[in-house]
Each structure stands twice: as structure tokens, then as C-alpha cells.
Amino acid sequence: MLTTSIKTLLTEAWRKLGLEPVSFSVDPSERPEYGDFSSNIAMAGAKIARSSPRDLAARIIGNLPQDAFAKVEIAGPGFINLHLKREMIHSCLKEILQDEGKLTAEKIGRGTKLQVEFVSSNPTGPLTVGHGRQAVLGDVLSSLYEQLGYDVTREYYFNDEGRQVDLLAQSLWARYRQLCGEDVTIPEQGYQGDYLIEIAQQVKDDIADAYPVFDEAAKGFFRVRGVSVIKEMIKDDLAQLGVKFDNWFSEADLHRRGEVDAALKALTERGGTYKQDGAIWLRAEDNGGIKDSVLIRSDGRPTYLMVDIAYHMDKYRRGFNHVIDVQGADHHVEQSCMQAALKILGYPQDFLRYAVHQFVSIVEGGETLRMSTRAGRFVLLRDLTSELGRDVVRYFMVARKPETHLQFDLDLARAESLDNPVYYIQYAHTRIASIFRKAEEIDDPSEVDLSPLQSPSELDLIKQLDSFPEILEEAALRFAPHLLAEYALNLARAFHAYYADHRVLGEETDLMQARLALLSAVQMVFKNSLEILGMSTPEMM
């Protein structure tokens, strides 16, 4: 990578000054007259060197190898602007072509076992667009970490026990009795969505008129029935979006194996709990949490937090080195309690990290729809996916910074579907594919003489390709997949501009082969980018 090698040269030049190390940056220059890359090393190190930035810059430059750069200048307050030799850029492209590995990130993960848990919606209803954002975020994040060499497990946690599932059972039973001609109302806190009518109809087809009252037997039956049907619904919704999980984890299993009791015992043994008002509390506040929370209610039932702690102990036992939980911004308190619990248990501090995201609101007809699964007010993920297609939904969901609210304007998504970023990027890939279909003779790109590539836009394209691995690493480590979405868009922009005023086919052989080699590298990067984003790479449009 160019920035890496430049950084190495500058670090070496700095070391020759005999001063303590300094942290500095090397960035692509903002303007052509600033060269290819700029560094702030002289300004950053001015204090250490007790010298003015510009003087210091001159001394650093004096220590650089004579022939490393085409031109090195001091500019503005003390920037060092580096003009690369063309051969350096060409050899960078050569490396990319020779070793596809140059297009992927450094394998800093080295097989570290990482679990990414996401969506984990209760099996009480179909997924909404809100879950959709999390699904795409978690999936792309997982792919990014895979690129970094991590051994990633995508996991979905089903809360298939407890109060919410009981409410689902009762709501489903009520729908069922309604179909049997009875005037039964859905419980206040229950699930009002129409999807339960459909399931109730299936139930009625199977068992005719039964369960006149909602007793234990009815609860058991409708719970099992409802949960299993809805689990499949959820899996279908995710499959349609192209999200695949390695593991579906059931809360019921935790209870069955006694892990919840064991977790409570472990916390208590370490002095992490206390009794008050008939309940058992987690000593969260003393351990960095926002506030103490109930683990066991006064009626003896465990809270969600208690079970979740048991679940995370289970993750640890399964040997994951790191766990990332993708969650909505509304779980803030609980997140701090979970971290407090893990601290009490003595887990490594970096075992669990939360990738937090804000919500999606759907804007239609200038109106914002406020969603609530329980009230039955929501836009279903599957409706969105069916209408707009997997590629569009995925791109829109991941193109925004996770911590900002995502306004999904349905009208805009529909109306703009023709010049939307998705097609813009895919079209770039298509254009390249088309050239390769028509090209008659293509030399092995890694053997081609690249020196005919001389135009600024060609050299810029190469520099953009070169930064791909850095983007992957930053997008993963910062939980910021939108950086990749944006990168792909920028690369497409650069390519389309290039395409508009550079011919490939029909040019003199050396130039044509060099350009074909460049395009094959660009195509590879589009392919990798879109694949990580979970989008298709059409050959024709």
C-alpha cells in the first residue's frame, strides 16, 4: 500500500533526526498541486523537535532517499507534499494484479474466533425495516471481519421463552377464537398485527374448533405453534435479503441446561448480587454500569438481563475471543449492565463490544411512519425487499453511518430507482464486463507493461484501488460499513469519468493492453466491494 510505504520512509527519515517517535498521518492530497500524498509529520513533530514546522520539514526531507519521489515540497504551514514517480504507481498496480491478496485487507484477525450477534428479534412477528437495517449492518460487518482474517460466526438469538411469547400465544389464541366466531379481544399488551390471522387460519384448518378457554394447555399449544411458524417467517425474511446465519440460538435451551441458574450462582459467588424488596439485583453501578438492575424478580422469574448474562457466559464458554452485539440505541442501560456483569465475572475487557445503531423511519408521502410491532404499525422488511430488490435495500440500509437516524424515503427509493447509487455502481462493473466481452486478445494482466498508463485519471484510479484494504480495515474496526458503500460509489464515479474520455478497444496494442489490465483490477475491486456488501455484480444491465 502506498500510504504504508510512504509512512515507512518518513518514519525512517524522522528517526535519523534522533528524536523520540512522533505520530503523524499520510493522506491522499486534496488538490493536484499538492502532489499525490501529503503528510503533517513536520507540524505534528514541531514541538518535540523544538523547531518551526517548515524548518523541520526541510530537515526531514533531507533524510529521505534521494530517488524515492519525483518531487517533494514544503507547503502552507508545514505540510510535506509528495509527488510520486509514475513507476511507483505502476508497480503498485502490478502488485495488485499479480497478487489478488493485495486487494484484501491485512489479515490482522489471524483466525481469531469472533461471534457477531445480530437481529435477535423476538419470534413474535415478522421482521420490520428496523430489523432490516440491523440485519444488513451485522451481515456486512461480519463479512468485513472475515476479510481481516477473523473466524466469524453469525448468530441469531431467539427469545423463545418468557412473557412476550406468552403474549404471542394469547394473541394467536384470540385470533383463532375470532375465526371460530367468538368475540374475543387481543390482550392490551398483545400483538395486534394481521399476520396472526393468517396463522390462526392455518391452526383452525388443522384442529377445527378447540381450546375454548385460554388455559395452560392452550397456552402451551399456541406458544409452540406460533413460535415455530414465526421463526420460519423470520428466516425467510432474512434469506430474501441474503443474510445467512451460522447459528440460531434458542433461549429455551439456556433454561433447559440450567445455565441461567449457574450464571446467577457465579455472579453471587463473586459478590455481584444483593437482595432487596424480595428481588435479586445486579451490583452494576459499582462496576461501571449506569444503574443496578433486577436479575430475579420477587416472584422468582429471571429478567431478560439475567438470561442474557447466562447467554454471554455461554458464548465465552464456546471459545469466542471476541463478541460483537449489534443492537439498537435503545438498549443503552442494559449494555452497561451487561458489561458490568462481565467485569464481575472477570472476563477480558474487550470480550464484548456493542455496535450500536439508530432507528429507521420510513417516510412516505412526506409523512414519517412511527413503528411499533405490538401495535401492528410497521413496514415489513419483506414488503420492502420484494418491491425494491435485495441490492437496493441492502445498499440503502448500509450506506448511512449507523449512529444517525436513517430516513428511508419510500417515494424517493421508488422514484429514483433508475439513477440510484446501486445501479450507478453496478453499471460501472457492467461496462467493464462489456469491454472484456468485446476484446479480442487479452494479455495476462499481471504480465502487461503498464508504462503507457500516463493520464492523471488513470493514475488516480490506481491510487484509489490501492486504498481499498485500508477502507476495509477502517470500516470493520470502526463499525462503519458505510465507508465501504461510499468507497464503491467514489470508485464508480472515477471509473465513469475515466470511461467517458478514454478509449480502450481500438487503441494501439500496448496502450490497449495496459488499459485492459487496469480495468481488470478495477473490476476485481468492484466485485470484492459488492460481494462484501452482499450485492450482485451483473455482467449486463
Add this chain to the structure above:
RNA sequence: GCGCCCGUAGCUCAGUGGACAGAGCAACGGCCUUCUAAGCCGUCGGCCGGAGGUUCGAAUCCUCCCGGGCGUACCA
């Protein structure tokens, strides 16, 4: 009240210490005998919510204020 997140062009958003703040959409004007015009080029448009502070340098870090979202359950 307290905690977390957000406030950048008419709209949707990039930009987490660097040189005159960027893109898409919208508006306006150019470009198709040539590898797919689902494209390219140009114009218009911003005291980066406000006020202080730290720094050689702040949209970016700190403090306070204003505005919006979320949370503050023996719900999940």
C-alpha cells in the same frame, strides 16, 4: 431532572485535529457516426445549531446553551 446519540448546501448525507468544507438529489446549461447516455462535463447553492475554551491549526476535542431522537421498568 439525569444518561447516550444526532444537528454540515433547499432535501438526503460524507467528512472523528490540518491547507480555499465535499457528494448525490433538486434547479439551470452543454455532450450520443466510436467499448452500454442506467453515462460524462459545467453553473447555482454552506457565518459546519449558538457561545466560549484547548491547539501552530477545530465541522472534528472540552464546557455551557438551544433544537431533535432514544433511554431512564421486578418489558424485551
